[in-house]
Amino acid sequence: xxxxxxxxxxxxxSALARAWAFVRRHTLTVYSLLFFAYxxxxxxVVVAFSFNNPKGRFNYTWQGFTWKNWAxxxxxxxxxxxxxxxxxxxxxxxxxxxxxxTLIALALVRYGFRGRASTNLLVFLPLSxxxxxxxxxxxxxxxxxxxVFAIGFWTILIAHIxxxxxxxxxxxxxxxxxxxxxxxxxxxxxxxxxxxxxxKVTLPLIAPAILAALLLCFAISIDDFVVTYFNAGNRVTFPxxxxxxxxxxxxxxxxxxxxxxxxxxxxxxxxxxxLQRVRESKxxx
Amino acid sequence: MGFFHRHRGLTPYLLLAPGMLFLxxxxxxxxxxxxxxxxxxxxxxxxxxxxxxxxxxxxxxxxYRGHFVRSFEYAGIATVLALVFSxxxxxxxxFRGGRWKNLLLLFIVAPxxxxxxxxxxxxxxxxxxxxxxxxxxxxxxxxxxxGRLLATATAVVAGITxxxxxxxxxxxxxxxxxxxxxxxxxxEDLYASKWKAFLRVTLPLSMPGVVAxxxxxxxxxxxxxxxxxLLGSPTNHMIGNVIESKYKELLDYPAAASMSFVLxxxxxxxxxxxxxxxxTEKLTG
Numbered sequence: 001x002x003x004x005x006x007x008x009x010x011x012x013x014s015a016l017a018r019a020w021a022f023v024r025r026h027t028l029t030v031y032s033l034l035f036f037a038y039x040x041x042x043x044x045v046v047v048a049f050s051f052n053n054p055k056g057r058f059n060y061t062w063q064g065f066t067w068k069n070w071a072x073x074x075x076x077x078x079x080x081x082x083x084x085x086x087x088x089x090x091x092x093x094x095x096x097x098x099x100x101x102t103l104i105a106l107a108l109v110r111y112g113f114r115g116r117a118s119t120n121l122l123v124f125l126p127l128s129x130x131x132x133x134x135x136x137x138x139x140x141x142x143x144x145x146x147x148v149f150a151i152g153f154w155t156i157l158i159a160h161i162x163x164x165x166x167x168x169x170x171x172x173x174x175x176x177x178x179x180x181x182x183x184x185x186x187x188x189x190x191x192x193x194x195x196x197x198x199x200k201v202t203l204p205l206i207a208p209a210i211l212a213a214l215l216l217c218f219a220i221s222i223d224d225f226v227v228t229y230f231n232a233g234n235r236v237t238f239p240x241x242x243x244x245x246x247x248x249x250x251x252x253x254x255x256x257x258x259x260x261x262x263x264x265x266x267x268x269x270x271x272x273x274x275l276q277r278v279r280e281s282k283x284x285x
Numbered sequence: 286m287g288f289f290h291r292h293r294g295l296t297p298y299l300l301l302a303p304g305m306l307f308l309x310x311x312x313x314x315x316x317x318x319x320x321x322x323x324x325x326x327x328x329x330x331x332x333x334x335x336x337x338x339x340x341x342x343x344x345x346x347x348x349y350r351g352h353f354v355r356s357f358e359y360a361g362i363a364t365v366l367a368l369v370f371s372x373x374x375x376x377x378x379x380f381r382g383g384r385w386k387n388l389l390l391l392f393i394v395a396p397x398x399x400x401x402x403x404x405x406x407x408x409x410x411x412x413x414x415x416x417x418x419x420x421x422x423x424x425x426x427x428x429x430x431x432g433r434l435l436a437t438a439t440a441v442v443a444g445i446t447x448x449x450x451x452x453x454x455x456x457x458x459x460x461x462x463x464x465x466x467x468x469x470x471x472x473e474d475l476y477a478s479k480w481k482a483f484l485r486v487t488l489p490l491s492m493p494g495v496v497a498x499x500x501x502x503x504x505x506x507x508x509x510x511x512x513x514x515l516l517g518s519p520t521n522h523m524i525g526n527v528i529e530s531k532y533k534e535l536l537d538y539p540a541a542a543s544m545s546f547v548l549x550x551x552x553x554x555x556x557x558x559x560x561x562x563x564x565t566e567k568l569t570g
Contacts, residue, residue: 028373028376028377028381029377029381031373031374031377032373032374032377032378035370035371035373035374036374036392038447039392039393039395039396039447039450040392040395041411042396042399042404042407042408042411042447043395043396043399043404043407045407045410045411046399046403046404046407049407049410060409060410060413061410061413061415100303100304100307101304103300103301103303103304104300104301104304104305106300107296107297107298107300107301110297111296111297111300113294113297113298119301119305122305122308122309122312122313123308125312126308126312127501128500128504128552128553128556129504129549129552130504130505130507130508130509130525130548130549130552131505131508132508132509132510132525132528132529132545132548133319133508133545133548133549134312136319136528136532136541136542136545137312137315137316137318137319137545138311138315139532140315140318140319140322140538140542141311141314141315141318143538144318144321144322158311159311161307161311162307162308162311162312165304165307165308166308169304219397219398222400223397223400223401225401225402225511226510226511229529229533230532230533238400239400239401239402242400242402242403242406243402246402246406246515250406254403254406255403258399258400258403261398261399261400262395262398262399265398266391266395266398269391269394269398270391273387273388273391276387277387
């Protein structure tokens with residue numbers, strides 16, 4: 001009989017020890033999941049309270065489930081017109097700001113010119129100015145030139161275009177920097193002029209970035225409160241409506257609209273993620 | 286297009302003109318008006334007149350020093366908290382996210398899709414006196430039996446931290462994502478421990494993200510008044526609350542303008558110091 005030492009069977013680690021080992025190995029993952037839970041918690045509250053059936057004027061404690069708020073989302077006076085105004089402003093402002101911002105981004109990435117550094121600075125400054133200063137300074141301009149600007153729709157629109165431009169520039173610029181210029185040179189070598197090259201090569205390639213800039217500007221515009229509050233006069237956008245109601249009563253319909261905006265935005269972003277996945281798997285640029 | 290060919294040097298300026306003109310007229314000029322207004326004296330009934338009233342600045346600092354200090358204090362704490370909270374998550378997505386990166390980023394920006402005011406109102410619900418959080422904290426005696434979270438500095442800082450987290454997490458992710466993994470492997474091959482490799486390689490390489498995230502969080506936080514208004518009590522009011530009430534309720538434009546300018550000046554000094562340290566190109570992407 002050979003004397004082969006048979007290793008003693010190792011004691012099975014206790015369930016607790018295994019759990020601890022698991023936690024240590026996955027600390028970062030567990031932490032990240034907790035972080036996501038924290039990020040999503042208030043969103044869950046917003047969605048849940050859109051189904052609340054509050055007895056009083058304030059929608060702060062849970063009192064029962066109802067579909068009523070969704071069915072009668074426009075039962076609150078002025079809520080619908082506030083939402084309409086926000087949508088109008090966001091649509092026009094995002095289109096104009098993205099157009100202007102794309103042109104600036106093209107100039108900044110494509111051309112060396114005198115004043116490039118100060119252009120970069122002027123684009124960056126609105127991003128690094130607190131909103132309250134942006135709002136206050138614009139209001140000062142509008143008040144001082146009150147024979148030129150009537151405070152209302154147009155002043156809101158101007159304000160929104162102003163703070164959206166920089167976001168559009170940054171978004172499109174990021175895409176242009178990682179862009180293969182040889183593609184354009186090839187088009188030019190094949191006899192396309194600058195405009196044709198732009199139409200057939202450049203524009204399709206930066207289209208996703210332009211779309212992203214549009215969505216970003218739309219989202220920022222529809223969400224803006226501070227700058228709008230200063231420059232809206234007696235016009236009421238959706239965030240201004242929420243602000244006003246926070247003082248006297250918070251109808252659950254506010255949560256309905258908030259949830260709806262959230263769902264639409266997330267759907268669009270998810271569609272974008274899926275689209276990118278498809279493009280990547282096809283090996284497209 | 287012959288024109289563009291003959292005047293190639295002109296093209297970037299033509300691309301820039303509309304957008305930059307807009308920014309000049311509705312961002313720079315208003316700042317000029319704000320500066321002008323800040324040196325006026327008078328009253329809303331008899332009109333304000335330009336009198337080189339530098340005293341407005343002195344008054345702003347003297348009467349509202351507490352509000353200024355509190356603003357930068359709250360913003361500073363919130364920025365540090367946001368950095369500490371979101372760095373591990375940004376790291377986790379960048380290094381372990383794999384093909385789910387875009388989806389995980391969507392979670393990070395999800396709060397942005399719920400209107401700012403609505404998600405702050407949601408925190409009001411979560412932190413309210415008969416909410417779950419307060420009840421648990423009272424049960425474990427972190428809070429006294431009458432202790433509350435709402436209307437405290439804690440609630441205001443918590444609100445600011447939450448509301449600006451994505452501004453911190455996104456730039457952190459971008460800079461961590463760009464790190465060449467072979468550098469970290471090289472450090473580990475050279476017998477650096479995982480922790481040391483992180484401290485000596487990963488962390489320094491992610492500094493541009495830390496700087497950008499810090500600025501993008503700190504600047505809007507310092508000028509914020511919504512969190513202090515909805516989650517705090519008047520003793521927690523920040524300089525933004527004062528500017529807002531002077532502009533919108535008291536119509537004391539010169540005082541509000543000089544306070545905006547002091548706020549802007551302090552922030553600008555900080556931003557320029559940062560910009561010098563890291564270069565404007567890195568900041569503006």
